[in-house]
Amino acid sequence: MKVKAFGMVxxxxxxxxxxxxxxxNSDRLLEHLNENYPDLKxxxxxxxxxxxxxxxxxxIPIGAEVAILPPFSGG
Known part of the structure; x- marks a missing residue:
């Protein structure tokens, strides 16, 4: 699966x-990211x-579009 990252991430x-x-699922993906990419801590x-x-x-369904998004604000 492809995971797109944006901004400071x-x-x-x-x-x-x-x-x-x-x-x-998203929890397992977060665990994987935190374990394998320590710069994200x-x-x-x-x-x-x-x-x-x-x-x-x-x-996370097969073929899903997944993105890691930095903090953002707006309204």
Whole structure:
């Protein structure tokens, strides 16, 4: 699965896209990111699956569009 990174998250990763095996849900993806990309520690970021922010654990369907988003504000 492809995971797109934006803003300061992409800067910390050194790339704008990761290719990962689908972990099945957003909690497992967060665990994987924190374990394998230590530069992300200390940064608040959000996950979006199919253009919807994950505010609670979510299933990641096969072929889903996944994004790691930096903190943002606005209104």
């Amino acid at each position: 992409a800067e910390k990763l050194g790339k704008q896209e990761l290719v990962l095996e689908n972990p099945g 200390g940064i608040k970021f959000s996950l979006a699956v199919n253009k919807k922010l994950c505010t609670e654990p979510s299933i």
